[in-house]
Amino acid sequence: MSSTPHELFSTLSAEAVSPAAVNAAAARAAELRDTLNHHAHLYYVLDAPALPDAEYDKLFQELQALEVAHPELLTPDSPTQRVIGQVLDGFVPVRHAVPMLSIRTETDTEASGALSFDQRVRKQLELDEAAAPVEYAAELKFDGLAINLRYEQGLLVQAATRGDGETGEDVTQNIRTVAQIPLRLRGITAPVLEVRGEVYMRRDDFEALNERQRAANEKTFVNPRNTAAGAVRQLDPALAAQRPLSFFAYGLGEVQGWALPPTHSGLLAALAEMGLPVCADRAVVQGADGLVAFHQAIGAKRDALPFDIDGVVYKINSLELQQRLGFVSREPRWAVAHKYPAQEQLTRLNDIEIQVGRTGKLTPVAKLEPVFVGGTTVSNATLHNVFELRRKGVRIGDQVIVRRAGDVIPEVVGRLAQARASYVPNFRMPRACPVCGSETLRERGGMDYRCSGGISCPAQRKQALLHFASRRAVDIEGLGDKLVDQLVDAGIVLSLPGLYKLGVAKLAALERMAEKSAQNIVDALEKSKRTTLARFLFGLGIRQVGETTAKDLARHFGRIDALMDASVEQLLLVRDVGPIVAQSIHTFFAQPHNREVVEQLRAAGLSWDEGEGAAAQAGPQPLAGKTLVLTGTLPTLSRDAAKDLIEAAGGKVSGSVSKKTHYVVAGEEAGSKLDKARELGVTVLDEAGLQALLQASQAGEPTRSD
Ligand SMILES: NC(=O)c1ccc[n+]([C@@H]2O[C@H](COP(=O)([O-])OP(=O)(O)OC[C@H]3O[C@@H](n4cnc5c(N)ncnc54)[C@H](O)[C@@H]3O)[C@@H](O)[C@H]2O)c1
Numbered sequence: 099m100s101s102t103p104h105e106l107f108s109t110l111s112a113e114a115v116s117p118a119a120v121n122a123a124a125a126r127a128a129e130l131r132d133t134l135n136h137h138a139h140l141y142y143v144l145d146a147p148a149l150p151d152a153e154y155d156k157l158f159q160e161l162q163a164l165e166v167a168h169p170e171l172l173t174p175d176s177p178t179q180r181v182i183g184q185v186l187d188g189f190v191p192v193r194h195a196v197p198m199l200s201i202r203t204e205t206d207t208e209a210s211g212a213l214s215f216d217q218r219v220r221k222q223l224e225l226d227e228a229a230a231p232v233e234y235a236a237e238l239k240f241d242g243l244a245i246n247l248r249y250e251q252g253l254l255v256q257a258a259t260r261g262d263g264e265t266g267e268d269v270t271q272n273i274r275t276v277a278q279i280p281l282r283l284r285g286i287t288a289p290v291l292e293v294r295g296e297v298y299m300r301r302d303d304f305e306a307l308n309e310r311q312r313a314a315n316e317k318t319f320v321n322p323r324n325t326a327a328g329a330v331r332q333l334d335p336a337l338a339a340q341r342p343l344s345f346f347a348y349g350l351g352e353v354q355g356w357a358l359p360p361t362h363s364g365l366l367a368a369l370a371e372m373g374l375p376v377c378a379d380r381a382v383v384q385g386a387d388g389l390v391a392f393h394q395a396i397g398a399k400r401d402a403l404p405f406d407i408d409g410v411v412y413k414i415n416s417l418e419l420q421q422r423l424g425f426v427s428r429e430p431r432w433a434v435a436h437k438y439p440a441q442e443q444l445t446r447l448n449d450i451e452i453q454v455g456r457t458g459k460l461t462p463v464a465k466l467e468p469v470f471v472g473g474t475t476v477s478n479a480t481l482h483n484v485f486e487l488r489r490k491g492v493r494i495g496d497q498v499i500v501r502r503a504g505d506v507i508p509e510v511v512g513r514l515a516q517a518r519a520s521y522v523p524n525f526r527m528p529r530a531c532p533v534c535g536s537e538t539l540r541e542r543g544g545m546d547y548r549c550s551g552g553i554s555c556p557a558q559r560k561q562a563l564l565h566f567a568s569r570r571a572v573d574i575e576g577l578g579d580k581l582v583d584q585l586v587d588a589g590i591v592l593s594l595p596g597l598y599k600l601g602v603a604k605l606a607a608l609e610r611m612a613e614k615s616a617q618n619i620v621d622a623l624e625k626s627k628r629t630t631l632a633r634f635l636f637g638l639g640i641r642q643v644g645e646t647t648a649k650d651l652a653r654h655f656g657r658i659d660a661l662m663d664a665s666v667e668q669l670l671l672v673r674d675v676g677p678i679v680a681q682s683i684h685t686f687f688a689q690p691h692n693r694e695v696v697e698q699l700r701a702a703g704l705s706w707d708e709g710e711g712a713a714a715q716a717g718p719q720p721l722a723g724k725t726l727v728l729t730g731t732l733p734t735l736s737r738d739a740a741k742d743l744i745e746a747a748g749g750k751v752s753g754s755v756s757k758k759t760h761y762v763v764a765g766e767e768a769g770s771k772l773d774k775a776r777e778l779g780v781t782v783l784d785e786a787g788l789q790a791l792l793q794a795s796q797a798g799e800p801t802r803s804d
């Protein structure tokens with residue numbers, strides 16, 4: 099059978115390449131290059147990405163795959179071939195003595211990412227099966243911004259961004275505000291030592307920054323990476339200084355007059371010696387197995403890290419071998435980044451529901467098309483408050499970006515900028531609580547709406563019970579939302595003490611509750627009775643009192659009665675308790691029904707060890723808020739001893755007398771301070787008078803007030 103050339107061509111093309119397919123590939127490659135360049139500009143130059151990284155990476159890999167299949171489509175300006183970035187107007191360009199490159203990424207989050215890197219390395223080093231495993235330095239891939247720090251004679255003379263890898267931006271002024279970056283290296287006088295590392299923002303610093311933004315009804319930041327990058331590339335160093343930034347060193351640029359250690363791990367140790375922050379989560383491992391183990395170990399603790407990472411980095415440990423392998427276009431051959439599941443993903447916002455919290459706060463919650471993000475499947479995410487929701491312009495039906503990093507609850511950080519098919523109205527807060535129908539109110543100037551129903555609102559009651567029963571409070575095992583729903587809906591439990599009236603019979607009468615499970619709950623209730631004061635206080639759900647504050651309160655007061663009777667002033671003496679927290683605690687215990695709850699719980703058998711708290715041990719601190727001035731020589735007490743006693747009683751010792759001075763304690767040869775005190779009519783005491791004041795305080799008597 100003969101075939102025409104045309105037929106031959108088309109049969110072949112089924113396997114190989116038809117002109118149409120080549121054209122389609124070329125068009126797609128061009129489209130991808132455009133899209134990637136656009137998003138890279140938003141990301142690297144403007145620090146304002148419009149796509150989650152995972153989406154960008156997908157497109158990037160699609161282009162890479164096309165270029166591998168059709169090498170003729172590869173252009174030198176393809177984003178796969180160069181480091182993207184450029185110098186922003188307003189910054190002085192800095193030419194890097196040694197280019198700042200990218201790192202090849204293994205997106206396969208399974209072990210195979212490590213295996214294929216090791217295989218490549220062994221092939222490039224021409225190692226056969228029998229050869230010993232390659233030694234690697236494994237470290238974290240910090241999600242921040244690469245910085246080159248140039249030290250001359252040990253002094254920081256310049257800091258620059260990566261830019262396009264060849265030329266970056268001079269950001270020395272901003273970098274000088276990063277407290278962790280030493281302005282002078284310890285023990286280094288080399289003419290030139292360029293240190294490379296990542297400037298990043300810790301998660302807690304980022305959350306606190308956003309809390310402040312939210313409280314001020316200002317725009318919140320999307321993620322720590324972009325916030326850090328934006329702060330470093332901020333033209334006003336004063337603004338940059340307000341953003342708390344951190345730093346980790348991980349490599350070198352140009353070096354003159356300093357002998358390199360033989361290994362990367364040795365280099366990191368040397369950098370740490372110089373006073374540079376180097377992350378402790380690093381290891382030297384042997385071969386692919388070592389890499390896999392490191393990847394898994396870090397993956398398991400990723401959520402608990404105080405900062406975002408998007409993967410780990412493997413580097414050949416020997417610097418000599420690194421040199422032998424060298425570079426390809428935009429990346430070294432001796433290093434690879436092995437990623438973890440992305441912490442930001444795109445999904446659809448299906449609906450917005452209102453959740454009523456323990457304190458009645460109404461939170462808009464995003465109901466999402468389930469999406470795998472930060473290592474778990476997420477279908478709910480917080481939208482914080484209606485003002486923030488409006489500012490982000492998020493509406494039902496939108497493609498939204500969901501972020502889940504660490505233990506922070508997943509949140510919707512923004513929407514994908516794209517036209518809506520049809521008009522969708524803005525979300526409004528309901529006028530009535532969706533659970534109890536009570537009116538919803540917003541505190542003046544506040545961002546939050548609250549249900550005004552108080553504990554008559556079943557939602558608040560349920561949350562209060564769940565909170566009390568939670569693991570970090572009194573820990574009632576098995577008392578979960580389903581059971582609490584049943585108990586509250588059936589009107590069986592109306593308040594915390596009501597829990598302890600539950601018996602097996604009552605519980606077993608509930609739907610889907612076997613006798614055995616009922617007994618387990620009763621046992622758990624019994625067990626929860628023996629608790630600690632801190633857990634009990636935390637469990638009460640006093641507004642503003644988290645676990646840490648509860649512990650501080652327990653330590654300070656020792657006994658619950660002392661706490662319940664404490665004045666705002668006394669509460670203010672507790673470590674880290676400010677006016678808002680103190681007021682909230684005081685208001686809580688000023689309400690008879692809250693005291694009643696405490697009494698009933700005690701009557702039900704809840705108990706904990708009580709002791710004299712730090713406050714009692716140090717005296718009841720009745721000199722709180724009092725300013726004293728010491729002058730002259732006291733008969734028995736040294737100046738320091740007197741000061742210690744006064745401070746232990748909560749007083750303050752000042753160096754000069756003013757109208758604000760409460761007492762002047764005068765001894766022999768008292769000078770002008772005594773005259774001044776008389777002039778101003780300030781009470782003057784001798785040592786005996788001071789002792790009496792301190793003693794009176796210890797007996798718990800109120801001090802004279804002036
Ligand atoms: N969302 C978007 O629109 C968008 C656009 C462009 C790029 N991106 C993201 O940017 C990333 C690609 O960036 P890239 O190619 O510039 O580089 P990269 O971030 O993948 O890798 C190189 C960088 O890693 C950093 N790094 C962190 N820890 C390190 C360590 N221990 N050792 C060495 N380097 C370390 C350095 O800053 C270095 O510049 C991808 O995650 C991509 O998703 C996103």
Ligand SMILES: [Zn+2]
Binds near residue numbers: 531533555557
């Ligand atoms: Zn309500």
